[in-house]
Amino acid sequence: MLLSLQGAERNRVVPHATLEAWLRGSGLDWTFVRPSFFLQNLTFTHVGDIRDRGELVVPAGRGATAFVDADGVAAVVVAALLEPRAHRHRAWTPTGPEALTYAQVASILSRVLGRRIAYSSPSAVRYAAHARRTLGMPAGMVAVTTAIYTVARLGRAGGLTDDVRTVTGRDARSLEDFARRHAAEWQRVGA
Template sequence: MKILVTGATGNVGKFVVKELLHMGEDVVAAGTNKSKLQAMFGNTIDKVILDLTDNQTFSKALENIDRVFLMRPPHLGKPDDLYPFIQAMKDKDIRLVSFLSLMGVEKNPFPPHHKIEKQIEEAGIPYAHVRPGFFMQNISGIHSVEIRDRDEIFIPAGKSKTSFIDTADIGLAAATLLHNPIKFKHTAHTITGKEALNYSQIAAILSEVTGRTITYVSPSLFHYRHYYIKRRGLPKDYVNVTVALYLMTRLGTAKAVTNDFYHLTKKYPRTFKEFAIENINCFR
């Protein structure tokens, strides 16, 4: 049987595919863009079109599948958007679903990840939730625009700390869970980096790595939301979820550091400085 990786061309999914292949697993890469799937994976693995809002794509995607890496597409702000696919997995008797959740979500009912976790559990599907801290790729991706254009980190996190983790490390953790479905059945794992940093410290690291003076601008949640919707043109549902996450970050929910990654993989997670050096072109 095969493992279906949803969001296979994304920041986490591509690393889940990579690590599963290293483990000798038979992988099916799923996404909504056929050309992107082909460009990234060529003819090396099976590929399938899967739209989590279109149940007509479910049957083909789940054919000969016994394990699933499930992630919520960022543009889907409502948890019930994923409920039909969860039901489809239940009907297929999936052995394990590893859902890409969120650090601290078990105590925070506001992000959609909370209800999705509960829906999977209530459906009776064996699960191994992955609850990572904030992605380092958030800095090199969505927030890199202001860093490149204005030498600023424009994030409404106040003075709070965050235990950032590289999505490559998340991919390895998720692959480890899926590779051992019996061992990790009905478990949840909070995956973080090995240190918690505030954004002023992130700015200092980026300044050192780039040779420029990068400063941390801490806008209000309202100013951030207005800027990202009106100036950056990002979808309201997506921005609203990020605002909720940064509100919780201000309350200290993102600063915990765990050893779960080491316990799963017997490796240490990458530091932010190592990540910044490897991805310096994102900040130039």
Template structure:
């Protein structure tokens, strides 16, 4: 049988796919641009068209599939957007779905991840939720623009600390879970990096790595939201979700450091400094 990876070209999905291939699994890489998936993974996967908003794409994506990596696309802000596909997984008797959730979401009903987790559980689909800390790739990705152009980290996280994790480590964790579905059936795993850092410390690390003075601007929620919608041109739904996540961060939900990654993989997760050195070009 096969494993379906949704969002296979994304930060986490491409690592999930790569690790599953190394494990000898037959992977179906799904996304809205199959040709791009073929370019990335060559002939190592079955590349299929898939869109959560297009129910006609479900049948082909789930053909001969018994395990699924499920991630919510950032532009789909409502949990209900994923419910039709989750219903389809139920009808296909999926042995295990590993949903890319969020650290601390089991105690917080604000982010859409909470309701998605609950919906999967209520339908009785065997699950292995992955609840990572904030991605290091958020800083090298969407937030790198201000770092490159203004030497600033423009994030409304206050003085809070975050146990950042590399998407590469998340992908490996997910692959381990999907490779052993019976072992990890109906489980949840909070995976983090090796340390909790505030954004002043992140700025110090980036300053060392880039040789430039990087500062933490520490904007308020409204200033951040206005800037990202009006100046960066990002979708309101996406920005609103990030505001909710940074609100959670200020409440202390992102600071815990766990050893779940080591328990799953037997390895130590990457530090932010290791990540910054490896991805230095993103900040230059």
């Protein structure tokens, strides 16, 4: 079992592609789980911007992203581990039910939280400066997140699958449902 990432099979730059190639050629049984962008990043990486500044600062332009709840990914992994023969030499790409632009994400968060969340789409350089200074991200994380958002900007992060439902029998969670469940994490202290 390898937890990879969406599009690794087409992107030789990411280390996941190297690992996948090695496993394919190793003679070992394998299953790849290639999730799209985790919804939980909104409650972790971007929580300060959303909660404290009412904004989502991401250099993704108008590119859509097929967000997925980590719970759905975990359910796919568990199913594959419990029935390894059924998932032998399979690659699953769990995504959520919809591909959203970050402007749409901000709109959904605004509606759920009852206050305006603005979407700011800075250049990669301005985002990197924001991530380092305001969010306190280490340089390596800044590079990784900048690359991820560039993939979205280029229109390569919006591919949808029904893999969560196919493997687990349950629907993938939507951003709106996720936001309702996690609204307290974005509430300002004293608000």
